[in-house]
Amino acid sequence: MSFDELGRPLRDLTFCVVDLETTGGSAAGGSMITEVGAVKVRGGEVLGEFQTLVNPHAAIPPFIAVLTGISDSMVATAPSIETVLPAFLEFARGCVLVAHNAPFDVGFLQHFAAQQQRPWPAFEVVDTARLARRVITRDDAPNCKLSSLAVAFGSTTTPDHRALSDARATVDVLHGLMERLGGLGVHTLEELSTFSSKVSPAVRRKRHLAEHLPHAPGVYLFRDEQERVLYVGTSRDLRTRVRTYFTASENRARMGEMVRIATSVSHVVCATPLEARVRELRLIAAHTPKYNRRSRRPDKVHWLKLTVEPWPRLSLVRKVADDGADYLGPFGSRRTAERCVDALHESFPLRQCTGRLPLLPSRAPCVLAEMGRCLSPCDGSVDLDTYADLVARVRTALVADADAVVEALTARMQRLAGDERFEEAGSHRDRLAAFVRSASRTQRxxxxxxxxxxxxxxxxxxxxWAVHVVRHGRLAAAGVIPVEAHAGDWVTQLRASAETVVPGPGPAPAATAEETEQILRWLEQPxxxxVHVEGDWTSPARGAGRHLQVHDAVEASRRDLVPFDERRNLATTHQPVR
Known part of the structure; x- marks a missing residue:
């Protein structure tokens, strides 16, 4: 393996340890830099030092002058930050920046670089304060202040709130932390950046499982001793992502348990990130890994069907049949599907009884007919043509124009709110939102x-250029056009080698709905x-999607208006207290 594959050893890197003195705590609030100190080190050897006072062109607050010993007279003839910053950036070029409480020092430097319209180099940054909080215990030091850590690691320099002295002390702290982390198996910058004390030594020793993975987009599969798939994930960089499972803190208890069980990691390299996400979904569905919570059972869905019979009705079914019926879905939750049924029944007086009715029914009407919520075909109160007109309006609401449902439920909500029946109005709002979102999704x-x-x-x-071939909603091929290739010829070859896809029944995509949604999200990007479209890729102009913005805004306002300390799941239906 190359050194890149092994990571960048800490002993071979050049670090620039920097410290600033300032007139206050916020550069954005007007605080200025009064001193810059830096030490360049590699392999434990000091390569150079940088120190200068900086004229802040403003009075130094008295308490800052007492703390740092830097007075207005000392900085009167010092260079300004416009002169100091480019000199420091040249000194630190090619180094890894190190600071104690790095967001403060680096934040000041970045602020003034932006103020000067000077591009900020892509420095990698190590924060010794953050590292110390992960390594140092109360037995080692009372806290993680620089002065305490300097004593704990026996620094030869005592921090005194002067930039160069503090930078020198930070060098000793950095070396002390590296020595301690070396005993825990941290030897590269990548391991240092992702180190967490919460990762057990046993898990950390498994980091070799990622060494054979490439720096490429794809799918990774954790396996146990019996080669059973435990977990499937995807990443733009397989090696970097998998290494984090062994070197960084994993807050999810299930993932920590999975990593302890895993004995190997296999992978599938993908041409594009979209192909990786699609393959992830397919592999999860194929293996149903124990530690994947989502997408394990794409077949466990419901569809809302407008039946094909003399007196059609709405029915919840588990599969789409090639029977010419109209469908809405799929729904991952039966409750959401039932809300859509309720929304349609509120808007249209379709029959709600189950089973088929004969052409000339002659039984007593149900209570819904007496309430005017059903045209009552069961007792012959309506003829076939009138009922067929009603079914045609329901079909239009499902596939083309949701206005009838939106207007009916909105009017109902307004009446309920006027009567101060707010809970019932909220139920109708949830039914309408469920229908709008589901109809929009089905139409897309x-x-x-x-x-x-x-x-x-x-x-x-x-x-x-990333190219994808999609057939009947399923990803059939993916690739990246080589620089030297003729784009047209290359795309023709990709289409010729793409998977043959047989269309699914009715509106069901030839893939899972989740896969088709991933593809749509990619296609809808700016x-x-x-390149080529066979067929008509169209959506209804008056489809349900144009009502989504209102319901999304309502949902967002419901979340935002709840006090922060009382925020919780805002579902309007609650489980009974047991």
Whole structure:
């Protein structure tokens, strides 16, 4: 393996340890730098030092002058930050920046770089205060202040709130922390950056499981001794992501348990991040890993069906049949599906009884008919043509125009609110939101599912063109156009080698709904170019999607208006107290 694959050893890196003295605690609030001190070290050897006072062009507060010993007269002839900053950046070029409480010192430097319209170098930063909080115990030092750590590690320099002295003390603290972390198996900058004391030595020793993984997008699979898949994940950088499981703190208890059980990690390299996300979904569905909570059972869904029979009705079914019926879904939750049914029954007086009715029914009407909420085909109160007109309006609401449902439930909510029946109004609001979101989702999925093929390309962050071939809502091929290739010929070859996809029944995509949604999110990004479209990729102009903004705003306001310390799950239906 190359050194890049092993990580960057700490002993080979050059660190620039920096410390600032300032007139206050906030650069954005007008505080200025009064002194910069820095020490450059590599492999324990000091390579150089940088120190200068800085003229803040403002009076130094008396308590700051007492604390640092820097007075107005001392900085009167000192250079300004406009002169000091470029000199410091040149001194620190190519180094890893180190500071004690780095957000403070680095934040000041970045603020003045931006003020001078000077590009900030892509420094990697190590914060010795943050590291110390992960390593130092109460037995080692009473706290993680620089003065306490300098004593704990036997620094030859006593911090005295002068920039160079504090930087020298921070060098000793850095070396002391590295020595202690070396005994815990931390030898590279990558391991140092992700170190957490919460990771047990046994788990940390497993970091070799990531060494064979490439720095590429793809899917990783944790396996146990019997080669059973424990967990499936995806990343733009397989090696970097998997290493974090062994070197960084994992707050999820289940993941910590999974890592302790895992004995190997396999992977699938993918051409694009979208292909990686799709493969992740397919592998989770195929292996149903114990430690993946989502996407394990994509088949456990419900669909809302407008039946095909003389007297159609709404029915919840588990699968889509190729029967010419209209469907809404899929729903991952039966409760959401039932809310959609309730929303439609509030808007249209369809029959709600189960089972098929004969063409000439002759039984007594139910209570819904007496309440005027059903046209009552069971007792012959309505003829076939009138009922068919009603069914046509329901079909329009499902597939093309949700206005009838929105207007009916909005009017109902207004009446209930006027009568101060706010809880009932809230229930109708949730039914309407469930219907709008579900109808919009079905219309978006169906529009892509109906297309035999869509080929699209997008220039990704690395400036290369990623191309995806989508057939009936399923990802059939993915790739990145090589720099030297003829784009048209390359796309033609990709289409020729793409998976053959047989369309699913009715509106169901040839993939899972979650996969098709991932594809849609990619296609709807700015910068995507359609290369080839077979079929009509269209959505209804008056579809449910145009009502989403209102319901999303309502949901956001419900979250934001709740006091922070009382924020909780805002579902309007509650489990009974047991």
């Amino acid at each position: 999925l169906g529009s892509l599912t109906r297309c035999p093929e869509v080929v699209a390309a997008r220039r990704e962050d690395d400036r290369r 910068g995507v170019r359609l």
